[in-house]
Amino acid sequence: MGSATPAPTPSQSTLWAMLLALLSAFALSQAYRTVTAIMAPSLQGDFGLTPASLGAFAGLFGLSFGVTQFFMGIGMDLYGLRRTVLTAFPLAVAGAALSAAAPSYRWLLIGQLLIGVGCAPAFLACTVFISRHFPSSRFAFVSGIGLGIGGTGLLLTGTPLAWLVERWGWRSGFALLASLSVLAWLLIWRRVHEPAMAGAAPERERWGVAVRRFGALFLLPHTLGILLLGMVAYASFLALRGLWIAPMLIDRYAFTLVESGHMALVMSLISLFAPAIFGRFDPGPTRRRTWIVNFSLLVAALYLGVGLVHHAALNIALVLGVSVLSGYAVLQYSDVRSSYPPDLTGRALSVFTMAMFLGVGLVQWLTGQVANWAQGQGIEPYRAVMITIGALLALGSTAFRWLPRSPLLLLAEGPQRVQETR
Numbered sequence: 001m002g003s004a005t006p007a008p009t010p011s012q013s014t015l016w017a018m019l020l021a022l023l024s025a026f027a028l029s030q031a032y033r034t035v036t037a038i039m040a041p042s043l044q045g046d047f048g049l050t051p052a053s054l055g056a057f058a059g060l061f062g063l064s065f066g067v068t069q070f071f072m073g074i075g076m077d078l079y080g081l082r083r084t085v086l087t088a089f090p091l092a093v094a095g096a097a098l099s100a101a102a103p104s105y106r107w108l109l110i111g112q113l114l115i116g117v118g119c120a121p122a123f124l125a126c127t128v129f130i131s132r133h134f135p136s137s138r139f140a141f142v143s144g145i146g147l148g149i150g151g152t153g154l155l156l157t158g159t160p161l162a163w164l165v166e167r168w169g170w171r172s173g174f175a176l177l178a179s180l181s182v183l184a185w186l187l188i189w190r191r192v193h194e195p196a197m198a199g200a201a202p203e204r205e206r207w208g209v210a211v212r213r214f215g216a217l218f219l220l221p222h223t224l225g226i227l228l229l230g231m232v233a234y235a236s237f238l239a240l241r242g243l244w245i246a247p248m249l250i251d252r253y254a255f256t257l258v259e260s261g262h263m264a265l266v267m268s269l270i271s272l273f274a275p276a277i278f279g280r281f282d283p284g285p286t287r288r289r290t291w292i293v294n295f296s297l298l299v300a301a302l303y304l305g306v307g308l309v310h311h312a313a314l315n316i317a318l319v320l321g322v323s324v325l326s327g328y329a330v331l332q333y334s335d336v337r338s339s340y341p342p343d344l345t346g347r348a349l350s351v352f353t354m355a356m357f358l359g360v361g362l363v364q365w366l367t368g369q370v371a372n373w374a375q376g377q378g379i380e381p382y383r384a385v386m387i388t389i390g391a392l393l394a395l396g397s398t399a400f401r402w403l404p405r406s407p408l409l410l411l412a413e414g415p416q417r418v419q420e421t422r
């Protein structure tokens with residue numbers, strides 16, 4: 001029996017070209033999940049939405065995105081990144097088109113549901129691609145660059161979208177995103193052809209086996225702490241940038257929509273570089289968790305400041321501080337990769353991403369409920385919202401600190417540390 005001729009190893013430029021194509025879908029995903037911050041005043045005016053309804057609308061993207069991560073992760077293992085993304089992403093186009101024409105709030109929700117499912121493989125495909133085809137020593141750095149490039153979608157939903165919505169209405173924003181999504185799909189179809197993995201091709205699993213192997217991750221003691229912080233770390237930033245920043249600045253300080261868009265744009269510009277900087281200075285597996293705990297608690301304190309301080313310049317400074325320090329979240333992906341053996345890395349990243357975006361949906365929904373309750377009690381809603389976000393982040397950080405860590409990390413600290421834990 002003859003052996004198969006090994007496929008040539010792609011050049012670095014080829015790998016980067018494929019990664020950039022995948023990142024185009026991730027950038028659109030970033031845009032979709034943050035449109036509410038700019039569209040909120042118009043949606044409230046057209047459909048009479050309460051803060052709770054607005055939070056539910058924003059959160060539905062994260063919930064549908066997060067729930068389907070499980071299936072997208074299995075799909076990538078069984079059918080590959082390219083096929084999974086090309087199959088799912090047209091749903092985002094359909095959802096954006098439906099939202100642009102939505103006659104009522106209910107149709108908007110259906111559009112959000114479709115967009116969330118369609119975007120579900122976008123970021124996971126990038127992280128799995130990096131994990132498979134770039135050296136492990138560069139994972140945090142390349143992931144940080146990927147997050148930065150994907151953050152260009154946030155730039156679109158700052159000043160440009162605010163300008164567009166102010167002149168032609170919120171429906172024009174969804175129409176633009178649908179058109180850009182078609183272009184991203186075509187780019188991935190044209191450029192992404194995942195290179196073969198080194199060694200013999202693994203036997204394709206059945207769905208039942210793949211589901212059981214995913215389920216086994218939840219039985220590992222160190223998974224819980226990773227997921228609890230994962231559910232609130234990115235969600236805290238996205239609740240501010242993707243939902244509350246414009247309404248807060250407009251209601252608290254009488255900013256115009258375009259002025260609020262400028263602030264969202266600045267936050268987005270910072271998010272282009274902050275993850276790459278944190279990835280560049282990744283301290284390695286033995287100190288990384290300490291960094292994650294300390295930065296998450298510091299960011300939680302900044303959210304409390306945003307809630308309690310009612311001074312425009314100080315609020316803006318605190319928000320910018322949140323934007324800079326939230327780049328630490330890229331270290332969580334490196335922690336996930338270091339916490340599981342190589343054959344579980346892709347699945348672990350998928351489960352972590354699922355938890356992260358379920359958290360986005362839950363935190364946005366919860367803060368909408370909190371804002372509604374605060375209004376009924378005569379409390380300034382943004383104070384209640386920001387204190388809630390800070391408390392959730394502090395609780396997640398505490399769970400991450402005190403729940404069990406991976407035995408692989410203990411091994412990295414040396415045999416003496418392993419002996420001490422017995």
